[in-house]
Amino acid sequence: MKPASFEYLRPESVAEAVATLDLYGGTARILAGGQSLVPMLGMRLMRPGAVIDINGLGEELGRIEARGSETTIGALVRYSEAETSPVIAERLPLLGTAIRHIGDRQVRNRGTLGGAIAQSDPTGEVALVALTLGATVLVTGPGGERELAADGFFVGSYANTLGPEEMITGVRFGVVPSRSAFFERGRKHNDFAVLSLAVVATPESDGTWHDVRIGMGGMNDTPVLARAAAERLEGARWDEAALAEAATLALRDADPPEDVRASAEYRAHLLPIHLGRLLAGLAKEPRHG
Amino acid sequence: MDELIEITVTVNGTVHREQVSPRMHVADFLRRGLGLTGTHVGCEQGVCGMCTILLDGDAVKSCLMLAPQLDGREVRTVESLAEGGELAPVQRAFKEAHGLQCGFCTPGFLMTATALKESGRSLDREEIRDELSGVICRCTGYEGIVNAVDRVLNGDAVGVEDER
Structure with missing residues (x-):
């Protein structure tokens, strides 16, 4: 479990980090929290020419900013900080809840939100929340800054549309629906998820629900939206029949993988059961206003 | 050979200036570099938690950090707990x-x-x-x-x- 040799570099700005990425022509990796990268180095699943440690860039990358209707979280914000942030609790409660399912205390003390998005684990909680809430990934490269919709950013297992000489600087969220719920099932406590689910929606006073979005983790090569299920529930009253139909429709957007944690069949078995329960729980919550 | 990097780190109240290899993880640095073998190494992939130390007061797994990342930081290991032969x-x-x-x-x-x-x-x-x-x-x-x-x-x- 010892990494192969690499250059260790500590840039003093995002600009310098990006210039270094460019210099190494795609063979360098960014080290943020290191909770995925360091084990991958140790197992020699990766042998980068250089490791670019951005932990000194807290000024540029370590902030949680609420501006108007938007909330921007710097790439270097650690899970533990997000977990206790009043801004996130108030504006992005789904994210606050999901983060508690990540790793364990030690991992959450080091791991970063930007790192989670860059890692693009198909069971990753931050990726799932970013997709479900329609977030924007903020990226800087040698050509300048880019903004990429989370919907479309994740293109495969541990794969995304980030260029090899680009780095993530943050993630931005807009206004989110008023209600949210999160569920995760793993083989053991806070292990990688076998199935994770995120639901957001806004109930109206006439009993119908709007802005419905349902995200699924562990059910495909990437986190995916359960579009058919969300369409069934959009503008509808969430009675028992509607919820049962939606829970089954979610399977249309799922193509569950087979791996050491669960069979595809088991994942497909879990999905409608747990989505049905999650939606029913959300529908039952008291509607104050 | 790897190019060594100089770090200054405070461990259990003592300031150390050391040359470290970038690919050495913090648990190995504490054990081999400083002889602090109270920090145990189990899985070396962040799963078992044996190697947990305090980094600026936060519990972290020392096998998931590279030794040069300790530069300027304050570390406490299990050796810091007992004082004068008295258990904490x-x-x-x-x-x-x-x-x-x-x-x-x-x-x-x-x-x-x-x-x-x-x-x-x-x-x-x-x-x-x-x-x-x-x-x-x-x-x-x-x-x-x-x-x-x-x-x-x-x-x-x-x-x-x-x-x-």
């Missing part, structure tokens, strides 16, 4: 509540519990289990460990302080 309250609680058997995982639990105690948070047993879930013990079944941490955080009728 968290160590006494583990001893009295049967929080260890073989003891291999104990440094990881002690440092995780120390960070919890210092956070000043009041936790119920369920929350304690959640906070401790990053360290694995194959002997105790965890009950004694949770009892020990419960005593440290919340006191006890036959409290650790009282028995002393």
Whole structure:
């Protein structure tokens, strides 16, 4: 479990980090929290020419900013900080809840939100929340800054549309629906998820629900939206029949993988059961206003 | 050979200036570089939690950090707990509540519990289990460990302080 040799570099700005990425022509990796990268180095699943440690860039990358209707979280914000942030609790409660399912205390003390998005684990909680809430990934490269919709950013297992000489600087969220719920099932406590689910929606006073979005983790090569299920529930009253139909429709957007944690069949078995329960729980919550 | 990097790090109150290889992880640095073998290495992939230390007061897994990342930081290991041959309250609680058997995982639990105690948070047993879930013990079944941490955080009728 010892990494192969690499250059260790500590840039003093995002600009310098990006210039270094460019210099190494795609063979360098960014080290943020290191909770995925360091084990991958140790197992020699990766042998980068250089490791670019951005932990000194807290000024540029370590902030949680609420501006108007938007909330921007710097790439270097650690899970533990997000977990206790009043801004996130108030504006992005789904994210606050999901983060508690990540790793364990030690991992959450080091791991970063930007790192989670860059890692693009198909069971990753931050990726799932970013997709479900329609977030924007903020990226800087040698050509300048880019903004990429989370919907479309994740293109495969541990794969995304980030260029090899680009780095993530943050993630931005807009206004989110008023209600949210999160569920995760793993083989053991806070292990990688076998199935994770995120639901957001806004109930109206006439009993119908709007802005419905349902995200699924562990059910495909990437986190995916359960579009058919969300369409069934959009503008509808969430009675028992509607919820049962939606829970089954979610399977249309799922193509569950087979791996050491669960069979595809088991994942497909879990999905409608747990989505049905999650939606029913959300529908039952008291509607104050 | 790897190019060595100079770091200045405070470990258990002592300032060290050392040359480290970038691909050495912090647990190896503490054990081999500084001879602090109280930090145990189990899985070296961030799963078992044996190697938990405090980095600027936060519990972290020292196998998941590279030694050069310690530059300018403050580290505490299990060796920092006992003073003058006297066990710290968290160590006494583990001893009295049967929080260890073989003891291999104990440094990881002690440092995780120390960070919890210092956070000043009041936790119920369920929350304690959640906070401790990053360290694995194959002997105790965890009950004694949770009892020990419960005593440290919340006191006890036959409290650790009282028995002393």
